[in-house]
Amino acid sequence: MISKYLWIFLMFMSCVVFSQEQNYIPYRKGKVWGLCDTYKFITVQPQYNSISWYDESAKGFHTEQNGKFGIIGPNSTVIMPFISDEPIAVVGDRFLVFDRWSYYYYSMKTKMRLEEYIQREKHPIYPINDRGWGEIEPFYRGDIKEAVLSWDDLSDEDIKMLKPFDNDQYELTFKRGFIEIASANTDIGIYIPELKKIFLNTPDLAHTDWGYYRGNPYVFTVNTSNLMGLVDVNSKEIYPNEYNTISLVDVHKLVYLSKVDPNHQNNLIFKTILPNNKVLDGKFEPAMQLWKNGNPFQLYYTIINGEKNYAGEDGTLYFEG
Structure with missing residues (x-):
C-alpha cells in the first residue's frame, strides 16, 4: 500500500515539474532574452540573442548566443553547448547539430559527437516540438471571392422593408451581410436583413458595415474625415469616430x-x-x-x-x- 501511494506521489510530482517547465515565458530586456514565470520572476537572466518555448523532446529551451545555438534548462544549466550554426533538432535520443561543415548526431546523455548525418532532404532542418520557432502561418487563398447577399436570400419582411428604395431613384448594392442604399451618388444608408433594420446616414456620419461581438450586433460608422467609430443597434455610440x-x-x-x-x-x-x-x-x-x-x-x-x-x-x- 505504501509503495502504491509513493508511486502516485512521484507521478504527481513529475507532472508538477513538467507543468512548471512549460510555464516559463521568453522574457526580453532590450535586445537580449531570458526566461521568467507568470509572476514575472526572472529564472534566466536576459543574456541571449533569442530563446524558444520549452521543448519537451529536448528537455530544455533552444537558445542562440553570439550566432551559435545551444539548449539550456530553466535555470541556465547547459543541456547542449553552444556549438551549432543552426537551431538544434532532436532525433530520437540524439541531438542533430550543424557543427561547422556538416550535420552530426550528438548524444543527449554525454554530449559527445557521434556519427555524421547524411542529409537527403532538400528542405532545411528545424527544431521539432518547439512552439517558439519554425511556426507555419495559416495558408491564405487570395482567389476566394467574398460571398454576398442576393434577392433570393431575402424574406418577405426584408422585401417589404426595402420597398421604398426598390425603384429607379435608388441603387441597391448587395454586400456580405447587408445592402447598401444609394441615390444619385449619395450614400443613403444600409439595410441589415439579419437585424431587420435600416441605418440611415447623416451629413456627418455614414454606416459602412456591421458584425457581432459577444453575441451583440454593432455597426461601424465613418465620419467626413474618414475616421471610424462604432454604435449599437440603437445608434448609441460605443467608440467615437476617432480611429483609423x-x-x-x-x-x-x-x-x-x-x-x-x-x-x-x-x-x-x-x-x-x-x-x-x-x-x-x-x-x-x-x-x-x-x-x-x-x-x-x-x-x-x-x-x-x-x-x-x-x-x-x-x-x-x-x-x-
Missing part, C-alpha cells in the same frame, strides 16, 4: 483600435482590448494558456522587430525596452 481602424475579433473576444501616429503619418498606433477589458498598447494576438494562481492564464503576443513578445491577460508585460 476598428476590428472586432469575436472568436478571441478581442478589439483592435488604431490611430495614425502623429509623428509618423504612415504608421498606426494600435491598442488591444482584452476580454476582461484590460488595454494593451500594441496589437496582441492569442498565444497559449499557462497557469497562474492555480487557474488558466492566457498569454498574448505582439511582434516587435520580427520577434514575438508576450503579455498576460492581467496586463503584465514580459518584455521591456
Whole structure:
C-alpha cells in the first residue's frame, strides 16, 4: 500500500515539474532574452540573442548566443553547448547539430559527437516540438471571392422593408451581410436583413458595415474625415469616430483600435482590448494558456522587430525596452 501511494506521489510530482517547465515565458530586456514565470520572476537572466518555448523532446529551451545555438534548462544549466550554426533538432535520443561543415548526431546523455548525418532532404532542418520557432502561418487563398447577399436570400419582411428604395431613384448594392442604399451618388444608408433594420446616414456620419461581438450586433460608422467609430443597434455610440481602424475579433473576444501616429503619418498606433477589458498598447494576438494562481492564464503576443513578445491577460508585460 505504501509503495502504491509513493508511486502516485512521484507521478504527481513529475507532472508538477513538467507543468512548471512549460510555464516559463521568453522574457526580453532590450535586445537580449531570458526566461521568467507568470509572476514575472526572472529564472534566466536576459543574456541571449533569442530563446524558444520549452521543448519537451529536448528537455530544455533552444537558445542562440553570439550566432551559435545551444539548449539550456530553466535555470541556465547547459543541456547542449553552444556549438551549432543552426537551431538544434532532436532525433530520437540524439541531438542533430550543424557543427561547422556538416550535420552530426550528438548524444543527449554525454554530449559527445557521434556519427555524421547524411542529409537527403532538400528542405532545411528545424527544431521539432518547439512552439517558439519554425511556426507555419495559416495558408491564405487570395482567389476566394467574398460571398454576398442576393434577392433570393431575402424574406418577405426584408422585401417589404426595402420597398421604398426598390425603384429607379435608388441603387441597391448587395454586400456580405447587408445592402447598401444609394441615390444619385449619395450614400443613403444600409439595410441589415439579419437585424431587420435600416441605418440611415447623416451629413456627418455614414454606416459602412456591421458584425457581432459577444453575441451583440454593432455597426461601424465613418465620419467626413474618414475616421471610424462604432454604435449599437440603437445608434448609441460605443467608440467615437476617432480611429483609423476598428476590428472586432469575436472568436478571441478581442478589439483592435488604431490611430495614425502623429509623428509618423504612415504608421498606426494600435491598442488591444482584452476580454476582461484590460488595454494593451500594441496589437496582441492569442498565444497559449499557462497557469497562474492555480487557474488558466492566457498569454498574448505582439511582434516587435520580427520577434514575438508576450503579455498576460492581467496586463503584465514580459518584455521591456
